[in-house]
Amino acid sequence: MTKNNLKALLKKAGVLAGILLLFLVIAYSFVPQVLSGKVVNQSDITGYMSMSHQTTEWNAAHKGQETHWTDAMFGGMPTTSFQASHEGDLTQGIYSLLLKGKRPASYLFVCLLGAFLLLLSLGVDTLVAVVGAVAVTFCSYNIQIIQVGHNTKMQAIAFLPWVMAAVIFTYRSIFREGKGWKAWLPVTVLGSALFGLAMSMQVKANHQQITYYLAILIALYVVTFFIWLVASPQRRKSVGRFFAASALLLVLGLLGIGTNAIKLAPLYEYTQHTMRGGSELSGPSASAEVNDKGLQLDYATAWSYGWEELPNMMIPNFNGGASGARVNPDKSSVVAVCKEYGVPNAESMADQLPLYWGSQPFTAGPMYMGAITIFLFLLGLFILDGKEKWWLLAASLLAVGLGLGRNFMWLTELFFDHVPMYNKFRTVSMALVLLQFTLPMLGFLALDRILKAGCPKKKFLTGGVAALVLTAGFCLLVYAFPSIAGSFTSPVDSQLPEQLRKALVDDRITFLRSDALRSMLFILAAFLLLFWAVSASGKTSVPEEASVSGKASASDSHSGGNPKRIWVVAGIAVLVLTDLFTVGHRYLGKEDFVSARAFSNSFSKRPVDEMILADSTLSYRVVDLTSSPFNDMFNGYFHKNIGGYSPAKLQRYQDLIDRYLTAELEETIDSISRATSIPDALNRLPSNEILSALNCKYFIFNSEAVPLENRNAYGNxxxxxxxxxxxxxxxxxxxxxxxxxxxxxxxxxxxxxxxxxxxxxxxxxxxxxxxxxxxxxxxxxxxxxxxxxxxxxxxxxxxxxxxxxxxxxxxxxxxxxxxxxxxxxxxxxxxxxxxxxxxxxPEIYSTGKAASAACSWTLLILVLLSVAGLFCFDTRKRD
Incomplete structure (x- = not known):
């Protein structure tokens, strides 16, 4: 290596270190509370801690004798779906290292870095890629799932761009110029090995639905790339390289997935017996949630995005935002009405205002992608050409179509009936997470092209004005005529007094108009920055081939391109950060953080828990009637439970709930409600034969009172x-x-x-x-x-x-x-x-452990060999 090469390498390393530091600062500045030891008060995490408490406590006290079964929920079930094993998986250490730090800042950091690599793989300039990474990471959906505690989903989303970056890098590498296979194959092997490693990390997050959508995204990219390749006689010469790269990606991708065999094998085995596997029953006896093929269509599409909700990707409060939104009490008509009528603590209404009036049962917030991202995406559709545009447009349209669910039923039924595994997943609106990547990818690719003087002024003005009219113009229309957004009423409003209903409509209109004006100003500011940049550039466009084939061009250097590039990128960065940070803090603010001690107090024993735990009987079960028995994760912390919460419970147990347990509990609740005393309640208890056969010994009906003992319980x-x-x-x-x-x-x-x-x-x-x-x-x-x-x-x-x-x-x-x-x-x-x-x-764990170890060793060795091969055989490195 020459002295100049060494200097260049050190300079690149310094730039990368600076970017890593910047991403850490951005991630922790969004959630500074974690630096003082506070944690997000995540309801789903407390639920997870409750359902896994028995297993966690046992495994901690019995090293080498860990259990894979719990009695904390549904009479007993495998721990597979919520507490996976890592034995044999040598890549787990890398995963843990990448997520080292305070959550959720660590999740945000991983997503920032992955999105940055993804944009770099498209040939986007380093500075633009940094801003694009922010746009990807701080989409409001990510912030909402962090707030409620969907940590595995957030981790899967964070590692998704790492996988796509490796795929794109690998396919672009086949166009590297040079003599023979040494010019391209070492880089292609390295990209494939990194793909395998990234795939290992993404699957390790253990959220199969996000991985499924990632597979769709990869498939669309590969198909588009192949069509683009064979469409040109010049590019057609690389078809052989394409198949070689595809084979490498397939093999090493399977190795990456295989490192998780210790998780996936038990999960696959378990899934066959769960609600995902379908019910054995027929007719009205079958569960309303499943059929013999998987989930029932109505159940799977319960959370479907409405057509009328789609504009909330650009205007957060277009359909009211969240079902329980935090707003400024001084601007709320509901708060004002409550004060007028002397309602105690009227201002507290502003913490959970039911602003949402869309078609979903309820929601934590909109899929807000960022007003500037939407503008840049549309701008990209107007000014860009080539495969990237069509691939990203197709992926975006498919994501929207799938996210609409029951509101776009022909596509939903097509996928549900004919696409493998699709009918195993619920909450179809989750498909919209793909937009968090496709929209910024195309948008910031367009921004990069403009700032590299890759777009003539006339073409920019034509496309830019069209995008401005479609985005800022629409926002202006909504501001002037808010009725465009619908009726501002929801079925749940009928439970409120008339004065509050009218005030709630006023609030919905007020906050919609405020957000419409806000988004319009952000878009207008971004357009003016770009217009200022283009007006100073007289350069001609960069050929499309140079930007998509991996060939170097003069405009690719940091010193080339538009002279106002740095100032424009800085301005866009400020706008994007301000936009997404302020909207994000609506859903994850300082109010959502508590001390670690306060978080732990969620599991304090109630008087009734103390009384039940005084029973020295080795094993018995409890049902808690103070909450929804079969939709509450918390009641399994101290007791072996008849109920609980799991979307992947054993199907036969779900059938038992539907056929017998719900009816027996309803009869029990009715009997207790008519009792005049504890002895009277005990005498009134029905026989509850099915509950008794499950050894349900205690009914909790009041957290402060003695439990009711089921004297009919059959025992062990x-x-x-x-x-x-x-x-x-x-x-x-x-x-x-x-x-x-x-x-x-x-x-x-x-x-x-x-x-x-x-x-x-x-x-x-x-x-x-x-x-x-x-x-x-x-x-x-x-x-x-x-x-x-x-x-x-x-x-x-x-x-x-x-x-x-x-x-x-x-x-x-x-x-x-x-x-x-x-x-x-x-x-x-x-x-x-x-x-x-x-x-x-279960023998499947020993099988999975062996497979994980074999795949881990093979993958890690291949990664190391591919890095070595790059330096040994890449002729371009020697030039």
């Missing part, structure tokens, strides 16, 4: 006297509501062999009344029982049956386990006095 296990054979899932679930489950086991056709053995055992004489079975030791993934039986006897256990991983042994000898009573475990126990042990030992 019991012997049955007979078996009811049934054919098919519909008959199986119907039968458990028609028989005495204390004495009869309902067994379906899928366990015909076990059923025959049980029938033979119960056909003999009446068993001795002294037979017993009791739980002697409890752990989440290991249960010990002691029993005595005068003959072979079938026992039913109040434990959820899961077909993967549970094994049973009597005095060390394996015995068969079968499913009975729709959801419970059953075993035919041999006569005599013995110890029974049930263990959860």
């Amino acid at each position: 296990a019991w012997f049955v006297l007979s078996v009811l054979p049934v054919s098919g899932p519909d008959a199986e679930i119907a039968s458990i509501g028609e028989v005495d489950l204390r004495n009869v086991a309902v067994i379906g056709d899928d366990f015909a062999e076990s059923r025959e053995a049980v029938q033979a055992a119960v056909s003999g004489p009446v068993p001795d009344s002294d037979d017993y079975i009791e739980l002697t030791s409890y752990a989440p993934g290991e249960l010990h029982y002691r029993y005595a039986a005068c003959m072979d006897r079938p026992a039913v256990f109040s434990e959820v049956y899961y077909p993967e991983g549970w094994v049973a042994e009597v005095d060390g000898e394996r015995v068969d386990m079968f499913r009975c009573d729709w959801i419970l475990r059953g075993i035919l126990l041999p006569q005599g006095s013995h110890e029974l042990v049930m263990k959860f030992c």
